[in-house]
Amino acid sequence: MKRNHYGIGIDFGTTNSVVSFYNTFLKKSNPLTNKETNLPHPSVVWYKADGSVIVGLEAKRRIMDFSTAEGNAFVSSVKRRLGKQESMDIMGKKLALHEVAAEIFKFLRMDAESRSPEYKVNEAIVTIPIYFDGRARRELRKAADIAGIFIKNFVHEPFAAIVGYCHREESGLQIKNMEKQIILVFDWGGGTLDITLVEVLDNELVELSTGSIPDRAGDHFDDILAKSCRSKFLDHLRISQEGYSIPPGDMGRLYEECERAKISLSSKTEERVEVARICKYKNQYQDMNVSVTRNDFNDLINNDINDAINEVLKTLENANVTVREVDQVLLIGGSSRIPLVRQELREMFGHRIAEVKNANTIIAEGAAIIDAEGLQPVLARPLNVELSDETSFEVFGSGFVTNSNVCRKKIHFFCTDNRDGEAKLVLKELAGRIAFTRRLTKEVLSIPVSSQLPQPYEHERVTVEFALDDDMVLHVSGKGATQSKGSSCQIYDLCFGLRLEREKDEGES
Amino acid sequence: MKGNLDIRSNLMLDDKKREAKHRYLPGDFVAQVYPNKVDRRVIEKELTRKQIIEYEQYLVCLICKKPCAGTCLPAGTSDKLKKND
Numbered sequence: 001m002k003r004n005h006y007g008i009g010i011d012f013g014t015t016n017s018v019v020s021f022y023n024t025f026l027k028k029s030n031p032l033t034n035k036e037t038n039l040p041h042p043s044v045v046w047y048k049a050d051g052s053v054i055v056g057l058e059a060k061r062r063i064m065d066f067s068t069a070e071g072n073a074f075v076s077s078v079k080r081r082l083g084k085q086e087s088m089d090i091m092g093k094k095l096a097l098h099e100v101a102a103e104i105f106k107f108l109r110m111d112a113e114s115r116s117p118e119y120k121v122n123e124a125i126v127t128i129p130i131y132f133d134g135r136a137r138r139e140l141r142k143a144a145d146i147a148g149i150f151i152k153n154f155v156h157e158p159f160a161a162i163v164g165y166c167h168r169e170e171s172g173l174q175i176k177n178m179e180k181q182i183i184l185v186f187d188w189g190g191g192t193l194d195i196t197l198v199e200v201l202d203n204e205l206v207e208l209s210t211g212s213i214p215d216r217a218g219d220h221f222d223d224i225l226a227k228s229c230r231s232k233f234l235d236h237l238r239i240s241q242e243g244y245s246i247p248p249g250d251m252g253r254l255y256e257e258c259e260r261a262k263i264s265l266s267s268k269t270e271e272r273v274e275v276a277r278i279c280k281y282k283n284q285y286q287d288m289n290v291s292v293t294r295n296d297f298n299d300l301i302n303n304d305i306n307d308a309i310n311e312v313l314k315t316l317e318n319a320n321v322t323v324r325e326v327d328q329v330l331l332i333g334g335s336s337r338i339p340l341v342r343q344e345l346r347e348m349f350g351h352r353i354a355e356v357k358n359a360n361t362i363i364a365e366g367a368a369i370i371d372a373e374g375l376q377p378v379l380a381r382p383l384n385v386e387l388s389d390e391t392s393f394e395v396f397g398s399g400f401v402t403n404s405n406v407c408r409k410k411i412h413f414f415c416t417d418n419r420d421g422e423a424k425l426v427l428k429e430l431a432g433r434i435a436f437t438r439r440l441t442k443e444v445l446s447i448p449v450s451s452q453l454p455q456p457y458e459h460e461r462v463t464v465e466f467a468l469d470d471d472m473v474l475h476v477s478g479k480g481a482t483q484s485k486g487s488s489c490q491i492y493d494l495c496f497g498l499r500l501e502r503e504k505d506e507g508e509s
Numbered sequence: 510m511k512g513n514l515d516i517r518s519n520l521m522l523d524d525k526k527r528e529a530k531h532r533y534l535p536g537d538f539v540a541q542v543y544p545n546k547v548d549r550r551v552i553e554k555e556l557t558r559k560q561i562i563e564y565e566q567y568l569v570c571l572i573c574k575k576p577c578a579g580t581c582l583p584a585g586t587s588d589k590l591k592k593n594d
Contacts, residue, residue, distance in 0.1 A: 385518070385520070386517075386518040387518055387520060387521050387522065387533075388517065388518050388519050388520060388521050388533050389521065389533055393522055411522070412522070412523040412524075413520040413521060413522060413523050414520070414521055414523040414530060415519055415520060416519045416520065416521050416530075416533045416534045416535070416538075417519040417534060417535050417538050418519075419538065422519075423519060423520055424516055424517070424518055424519050424520070425518065425520055426516060426517070426518040444516050453541065453542055457542035457543065459523075459530055461523055462520060462523075
């Protein structure tokens with residue numbers, strides 16, 4: 001396989017998305033954030049009546065102004081709905097969700113290629129959350145295909161973050177001596193809090209347990225800060241809270257200002273939220289100028305932070321891991337920069353909190369390094385077939401490289417009891433080397449066989465084919481020797497890890 | 510309440526080395542398709558312990574004329590009968 005001198009990673013996020021390049025010669029990452037804000041691009045799509053589509057910061061800025069105006073449609077958080085086979089009604093036109101997601105990929109590609117014309121974003125590693133199953137992965141691939149991007153592999157976001165963190169400009173990927181280490185990835189971005197406990201086992205990153213709090217992240221904090229500022233402002237003008245509402249367009253400016261103030265409060269103790277001519281009162285335009293202190297903000301989000309800490313404890317408990325056993329904690333995503341979050345986690349984990357400077361882009365950077373280094377996703381747990389004598393047969397072992405040419409296996413069985421006219425193939429994911437795991441996949445496939453009992457009796461041969469596709473979906477199809485038709489199923493939620501060393505190419509020593 | 514039943518596989522690897530395929534069949538089914546294997550003289554040799562139990566579960570009871578697996582008798586009687594046997 002010919003390898004490029006650069007790698008491309010795409011962090012397709014619920015609220016923000018970003019592309020990153022990694023140059024293997026310079027050992028340097030180059031995340032392409034928004035030029036103006038230096039933050040990832042908002043994953044917001046704006047469909048206009050004239051047929052044009054706007055993605056990113058401009059769409060996010062206009063969401064409050066035009067969301068209720070006729071001839072405009074805004075879609076945000078499309079990622080959360082992927083895999084549910086839903087479609088959306090955009091101004092009377094039915095669009096599949098992957099078509100909406102494709103607009104974000106198109107924008108990311110166009111932005112990246114226009115800013116770095118030396119790179120071609122026609123193939124990339126795309127990161128996904130742990131909970132993303134095969135259906136969602138398949139839909140994401142369709143979206144990327146429309147944008148002309150071939151997804152080489154999907155990699156879990158926390159794994160990409162760990163790779164990004166372990167990379168040093170001077171020495172490359174530093175993952176030696178990490179065996180048996182337990183790393184907690186605390187990813188608090190704009191849309192959700194995702195907590196993943198990861199262990200390095202046999203030079204592979206595998207997930208031990210996960211926790212999540214949806215809808216209570218950066219956007220939620222902007223919202224409560226905006227409401228608080230609005231309330232202070234109206235109190236100052238002595239207008240009743242119920243009797244007045246700020247026009248939607250001005251609320252957009254307020255949200256943007258609150259987001260800026262929130263980010264600023266991570267480094268300052270006080271910040272002003274200023275929005276000019278936010279409303280007209282007594283025939284005069286009024287300017288909002290409200291002071292917000294870090295303590296005020298902490299009070300507003302205190303409950304959310306307590307819930308986040310409880311979720312961390314629950315995640316550890318689910319994996320039978322104590323706080324002491326965690327070797328490192330990675331804080332990624334914009335919301336993890338909030339000083340109160342850091343303080344609470346520091347009280348719990350002490351010096352094991354790792355300082356991640358590029359918390360907003362580390363996932364994309366890690367994905368680009370994974371691409372450049374040729375790291376491969378692997379099956380984290382073995383997949384077995386139960387046999388009638390209560391033993392089992394391993395179809396794919398743990399550590400099996402999913403993106404290889406040997407992802408197809410044909411196995412012959414015989415049916416030990418054909419009286420029901422069905423052979424029952426019981427597929428089971430085993431815990432394997434991972435001590436504690438989430439729910440293990442179990443699937444039963446009924447394959448039609450002849451129910452007749454010929455004399456002398458002959459066992460009917462059942463041929464079963466297993467194939468893992470690029471979306472890491474397992475296709476199982478079986479057929480009895482006497483039957484014209486077989487049956488098949490697809491398994492979408494197998495557990496994947498990431499091998500931390502590259503498979504050697506042919507001829508490579 | 511959680512169920513305590515599970516679907517059991519009825520498949521076995523079909524490799525050429527596996528000569529005695531009948532040893533993987535349920536006991537009652539062996540009796541149907543290979544009646545000679547359940548002959549009293551060879552049953553211990555031909556079938557596994559589990560298969561013999563499965564086979565006996567489906568034998569027609571002399572008392573109730575059904576495959577009752579000894580359930581038609583008052584509790585403990587079947588054990589006594591077995592001892593007398």
